[in-house]
Amino acid sequence: MGERERRIGLTLGKYAPFHKGHQYVVETALREMDEVIVIIYDCPETIDISLPVRAGWIRTLYPAVRVIEARGGPNEVGYTPEIKAMHEQYVLGLLEDQRITHFYSSEPYGEHMSEALQAADRRVDMGRTSYAVSGTAVREAPYEQRAFLDPIVYRDMIKKIVLLGAPSTGKTTLAKVLAERYATVWMPEYGREYWEQHQMDRRLTKEQLVEIAEGHREHEEILFNEARRYAFVDTNAITTYMFSLYYHGEAHPRLAELAQLAVTRYDLVFVCDTDIPYDDTWDRSGDVQRMEFHAAIRADLEQRDIPYTLLHGTVEQRVRQVKAVLYTE
Known part of the structure; x- marks a missing residue:
């Protein structure tokens, strides 16, 4: 008997979002094929999450899948001969000479696309x-539909907002x-909780500061999956890194890495100004x-080229300033 033909499956979509x-x-x-290819369309008119981020969801969840990022594809939808031909030629162009044996879909276009690919038409659900989910329903109410989203997808459906600032600048109250x-939910500064339990003479070691940044990040990941549209975070690894420099003159390499990862982790950064009275408690340094x-925080943000908004005034004034930025997003 001859060798069995290698089964190569293809599916495609906007995945806006991937549910x-x-x-x-x-x-x-993946269960039925030897190899699986996914074509993901760019669709800025449908969702404001970039193509690389959406493609990253699939690559992370399914490392064995080959993901093709499709830019500049046809925007027309429908089943006229002209529209069908347009999509068929675009997909064939992306695949070049790649042989497809099975085309997977859960849509009527499975019929004509399979014919164009000379592949078996495999409809699923x-x-x-x-x-019982649709991309439209998820986009309209992501919080209510979050059970249909993997946590790595849902975290990108919300705006992650971090509040930075020196001690006693109102970050916790504002968050x-x-x-x-x-x-929605907010993330308290994990470092304060850790510091109260582990400090010696009001100091922590460089290694303990790494534990703070790691713990804060772990708590954030839990928080993000519970958030409704926005997640407000009090402090991040950059501040912990700054504390290490201030007290030790240097930072652990892992803490420096976590601080660098924080550069792109949040959608918006706000810095609380020092124009409120200083609360001189025993755990602060004056x-x-x-x-x-x-x-130092502002200089570091500027050095890292992180855009931020400086908040000042009363709590209500600061809330209005944040609202004005969110309204323009």
């Missing part, structure tokens, strides 16, 4: 009985108030240190 219904199609193909106003640290 459990899409996952079901991909997982079915056409009636949405396994996963809490903003979360209440937007009916107003002079507050002013020095404030200047």
Whole structure:
């Protein structure tokens, strides 16, 4: 007997966003095929999450899948001969001479695309009985539909907002108030909790500061999956890194790495100004240190080329300033 033909499955879509219904199609193909290819269309008119980020969801969840990022494809939808031909030629062009044996979909276009590919037409869950979900429904109400999204997808459906600033600049109060106003969750500064439990003479080691940054990041990941549209975060690894420089003159390499990862981790950065009275509690080092640290944080953000908005005034004034930025997003 001759050698069995290698089975190569293809599926495609906008994946805006990539939900459990899409996952079901991909997982079915992975079970049945020797190789699976996914074409993901660029669609800035449909969703504001970039093509590389959306493609990254699939690569992360399914490392065995070959993902093709499709830019400049046809925007027309429908089943006229002209529109069908347009999409067929575009897909064939992307694949070049790649042989496809099975085309996977849960849409009527499976018929004409399979014919164009000279592949078997493999429909999966056409009636949405396994996963009653649609991309439109998820985009309209991501929080309510989050059960249909993997956490790595949902975290990119929300705006991650971090509040930075020196000690006693109102970050915690503001984060809490903003979360209440937007009916969402907020992330307290994990470092404070850790410091209260582990400090010696009000100091922590460089290794302990790494533990703070790691712990804060782990708590954030949990928070992001519970957020509704926005997640407000009090402090991040950059601040912990700054503390290490201030008290030790250097930082652990892992802490420097976590600080660098924080550069692109958040969608918006706000810095709380020092124009509120200093709260001189026992665990703080004085107003002079507050002013020095404030200047250092701003200088570091500018050096890292991180855009930020400086907040000033009362809590209500700061809330209005944040709202104005969110309104323009």
